[in-house]
Amino acid sequence: MMRTLVVNSTLIDCVSPDPRPGTTIVIEGQRISHVGPDSGFSAGPDDQVIDLKGAYLLPGLWDVHVHPDYHSLADMPLAEQVTLFGHRLQTALMDSGIVGFRCAGAHDYIDVAWRRSFEAGQFTGPRLFASGYFLTTTGGHFLTSGHARECDGPYGFVKAIREGIKNGIDHVKLNLSGGILGPSWDLHTQSFLLDDEIKAAFDICKLRGFKVMAHATNPQAVKAAILLGAHSIEHGYIMDDECIELLLKHDVWLVPTLAISHLTPGQAKNKWESLWTQQRGMAHALCCRAEAASDTHTNWFAKAVKAGVKMALGSDIRPLKDAALLEMGLWTRNGATPWQTLVAATRHGAAICGVGDELGTVEAGKIADLIVVGANPLDDINNVRQLQMVIKDGQVVSDKRPVGQP
Incomplete structure (x- = not known):
């Protein structure tokens, strides 16, 4: 078997x-067989050698909280939406080095379809963990997204979860509460499910062995999800000290999605954020809602970081090639170090998806999903934007090194 030697790297x-x-x-x-000093290994005559010239x-x-673009079927036919989602996923891999995604809601199981296509080798793309629809109540969260399924009563949720399992999902996305960006009745301060509804949803997930990705945005929802056995808490815009204690006690993941409350024109702090907010063109009323929530969101994010809560990086915004990079910048500005941010976007991303034994770090025996960047992200997390190369399953799938560099 021909080997690839990546030499003269800063690992x-x-x-x-x-x-x-x-x-x-x-x-x-597909795998890394050796990691060590350049001086301790020499290339054979049949080896492919990639000299990184000191690059990182x-x-x-x-990015472990994503959706396809928000389009109703009236706006864009399903076939076009499927194609667009695949293009967004492939572009994120090739242009931004995002090798893995966990979906938080996608209508008509288009995330399942693309996961199967990538796994079958029909297309080169990132690893994708599928949720199918996100499940909310009638009059629930983000119905205009096209990715929500309205359920009511215990058996309404049970039936929707069983349908998702039948259609090939990897995990269940359950909305316990409202959101920041939505109509006046979709509020992140409010919880949506009755006790018997939420218990039935968690009960069937336990019976069938499916993890719950719990959208929980206020203390009541966060605590209910943790105590019922959620795998991860998504958002956690408003928490309290008991929420932090329960996250630690029950070893539950937190995915804070800072971008939702922090990316408005008035809060943009650099050229990437300014350009993104201009292109998004979010309505003034929604900007006001986001800005009103951002300080509280920052407070509980920073407290969770300081307390040592298990956290992975998820953006909840689009386009996918920009989303994780923007979220990483927000982490370092709101209480996380570059190291904590990088771990959240690599090792913890793989771990929350259940593949931490195979992916997420550069170690012998692991699958070679790697990126090369031109400057140290531990000095400035935005240096991950200086992408030079992407290796997926041991193969170079994108090479953007400077012209003239072999």
């Missing part, structure tokens, strides 16, 4: 926070 393996210059990575097939090698990035 950030996302196990240790200390970069390791002069490192060689050996890839055989690290695990590929993950």
Whole structure:
């Protein structure tokens, strides 16, 4: 088997926070077979050698809270939406180095369809973990997105979950509460499910062995989800000290999605954020809602970081090639170090999706999903934008190194 030697790299393996210059990575097939100093390994006559000239090698990035673009079937036929989602996913891999996504709601199971296509090798794309529809109540959260399914009563939720399982989902996305961006009756301060509805939903997930990705935006919803066995809490815009204690006690993930409350024109702090907010053109009333929620969101995010809550990086915005990069910038501005942010976007991204033993760090035996960037992201997390190369399953799928560099 031909080997690929990636030499003269500065390795950030996302196990240790200390970069390791002069490192060689050996890839055989899909996997990393060796990690060590350049001086300790020499290339054979049949080996492919990639000289990084000191550039930074690290695990590929993950975004563990995403949706396809928001279009109703009246706006865009389903076939076009499926095609657009696939294009967005492939572009995110090739242009931004995002090797894994966890979906938080997609109508008509288009996330399942693309996961199967990527896994079958029909197209080159990121790893995708599918939820199908996100489940809410009649008059629930984000009905205009096209990705919500309205359920009512215990058996309404049970039936929807069973249908999702039948259609090939990986996890269940359950909305316990409202959101920041929506109509006047869709409020993140309010919880939506009755006790018997939420219990039935969690009961069937436990029986069938499916993890619950719980949209929970206020203390009541966060606590209910944790105590019923949620795998992850999404958003956590408003929490209290008991929420933090329960997250730690029950070892539950938190995915804070800072972009939802922080990316408005009035809060943009750099050129990337300014350009994104201009292009998004969010209505003034929604900007006001986001800005009114941002300080509280920041407070509980920072407290969770300080307390050592398990956290993974998810954006909840589009386009997918920009979303994780913007979210990483927000993490470092709101209480996380570049190291904590990078771990959340690599090792923890793989772990929350249940594949931490195979992916998320640069170690011998793991699958070679890797990126190369031109400057140290531990100095400035935005250096992940200096993407030079993407390796997926041991194969170079994108090479953007400067012209003249072999």
